[in-house]
Amino acid sequence: MNRIFVRFSLLVMLAVTVASFVIYFVISNLFGDPFEEIALKQASGQIFLLEQYVDKAPADEWLQRLNKVREISRVKFELIPLKAALPLLPAKKEASLMRGEVVLDAADKSFFRRVDLAGDKYIGSEEEVIHAEDLPIDVGLAVKVELVRYVIVALFLLIPVAVWSSLHWRGLQSLSKVARDFGEGNLSARATTKKTSSIYPLAERMNQMAARIESLLEAQKNLMHSVSHELRTPVARLEFGLELLRQDVKKTADGSAAEARMQAMEADLIELNMLVKELLSLTRLDQQQENRHTQFSLAEALHDCVGIMDHALSGKLLKTDIGAGIGLMAGDPRLISRAVTNLMMNAAKYASHQLVLSAHRLADGAVEVIVEDDGPGIPVEERERIFDPFYRLDRSRDRATGGFGLGLAIAQKAALLHGGNIHVAESSLGGARFVMRLPSGL
Template identity: 60%
Template sequence: MNRLFFRFFVLVMLAITGATFLIYFAISRLYGDPLEDIARRQAAAQIFLLQHYVDQAPADEWLVRLNKVREVSEARYELLPLAQARAALPAGRRAALERGEVVVDVAAKAFYRRVDLKGERYVGSDEDAILAQGLPIDTTQALQQEALRFVIVALALLLPIALWSRAHWQGLQQLSRVADEFGAGKLSARAATRPSASIHPLAERMNAMAERIERLLESQRNLLHSVSHEVRTPIARLEFGLELLRSAADNPALEGRIAAMEADLHELNALVGELLGMTRLDSGQAMRRQFFELAPALLDCVAAQPEGPPVVETRLADGLGGVDGDRRLLMRAVGNLVGNARKYAAGAVVVTAVRKPGLVEIAVEDDGPGIPVDERDRVFEPFYRMDRSRDRASGGFGLGLSIARKAVALHGGTLHAEDGELGGARFVIRLPA
């Protein structure tokens, strides 16, 4: 945001500077150089003496009067060949010299003029020029006035622009904060602007959009929550019916079929539970933050895994300390990662934890087939499974990794997959210390 207004300020300054030079160039082309006009006014006394005293003398007294002017004037007058005067002037000024005009050289504090166009002053005067040097020309004050004029104009333009930009900047900052809060999951965030504010129409549209998104997400969560609860009722009835059927059945084949149906019901019940967990995470109602020690929590999480191979090894660094968060939610995320690793591990699963400057890093690694690089982000999408038949056989729904990432994100952390030292997948959780 600051970069936007800084660029706007630089653009305005460049525009003012460019306009100043353009005005100076246009005036110079149409009316002559303003600095030369100032210099001509400052040298007006010397020009007046030359034109109204020396030039008014009879032909045989012209040089005499010029010498008298030399004696009383602080300027130095000298005669030089016309060709030398032409060479001293730029090409654009030579035409004025040829016409007999006074040509002022501001930088040299001097002026040139032909002595005579027709050679009437003295013999050969049409090939001579007079040079007056050391004139009282000082354009410093004029340049300072121009600079002051530029500063006043710049301030007169920039102050209203700055006030206008400040109001816009504050409004955009507020919209930016609301967008950040809304993106972080605070769906009730709204922008509060005065009706007179220039961004008020934009804020109203943004609030209307946020309100509609909040209603849609709330309706989606409510629908998913209601459906999940409603589905559990027939599941419970089916379980009760299957239990009665099992107690009354003597056919082994029928008992096998009943067992398969019970497995499907358990799977469906687990799926409903995962969906409810996702709904609670999305609504942000699952957080109960408190400070807890990390090492005991990780050991309890690993110990709670179902018995059987592969055995999970823990490597916890000393001085892990604690973290501020929801222990149940974070350990569920770690448990999902451990359970996922046990599904695909050939024989080894390792959980490591270490404290680094500013963060705590928890890693779950296995020696399984690993995850292709192009699918390491997609595995965190809900219901995404690389090998659906294998996941179904192992009882997976494609929700465990998604729930784990959401739980970590609610704590301000990150979860990503990378290559592991054991040859399989390595999931790394980084939490702010």
């Protein structure tokens, strides 16, 4: 059963219930209590007997006729003082009793009526009240009839609601599946709904949005992939030409100045090659929809990352806190290692003296890998943007330290492919603190 119908049916039943009480109170205030009217009809025989038989008696026979009625009737008739009867009635009915009218108490199955207004029946009769109890009053049947009536009304309201909500729910489930597939990387996912469906306009707008996003992302991927591959050809030609030039310079008498220029050119070529490799890595991650799930030792993978960092530390101190009990996790060890290495490379560039790599398992089974440094840190307003490709906080500093602004973007995409994330905070060392949270995946 869909949630729309459940919620709507509860709302309808609540509305019908509230409407029933409102109708009852409005009718009671305008025309009198309908249940009291029913009770009055049920007690009409006893009231008729009192008014047409007992009250028609001469004054000296009034009590005798009342006693005869007591003998033959199952209803209990009692004479009580007026002062004792008034506290038994609601304040709004006291005036009716004082006027000599029959005052019904349906809840107690009884009624009250003054014996006489002028004292003509017998001495002191104006100060007494007839109290009839155990009247044949039963409003339960009327209540049941009203209840059945409102249940039938509610059902006839809920049947079309159930049909409509069922169709609506299936359409929403279809949209939800498309949104989930699209979010998981299936950019060709589209919603299929009938034109008569109530959600058809929404589905059409969603399909248009998905098509636009798919075309933009595809154009971006194609552009990056094409640029990366096209760069390789001139770079290869430059490398070949540079090598030929080097051989020609060696044949000259003094080629030291030319050699220095060629070394600078060679460094630029190495940088271009690194840029091409990073672009291709980023493109492959964009096109990858899921990682290869294999179980591996996270501690061993992190220690391998530490070994790779030896050449990049430049005399800076690297501390590690990797517990042997961190255990296994499921995922792509190559991507995890690449993400951690990129975070450590970034920390090594900007650390003043030291950086720290630590890892621990959380109570929910997830793993946190933390990389900290004692560098200048990252401003709060920039902490989200540093994961954008080619974004740099300080371009002059990046030129001095190297890098293209792709390492953190690659690390973030690797974490997202594993269902995790990376966020930045301030480190106790004074610099940046990168926290990569990954589900165990086991």
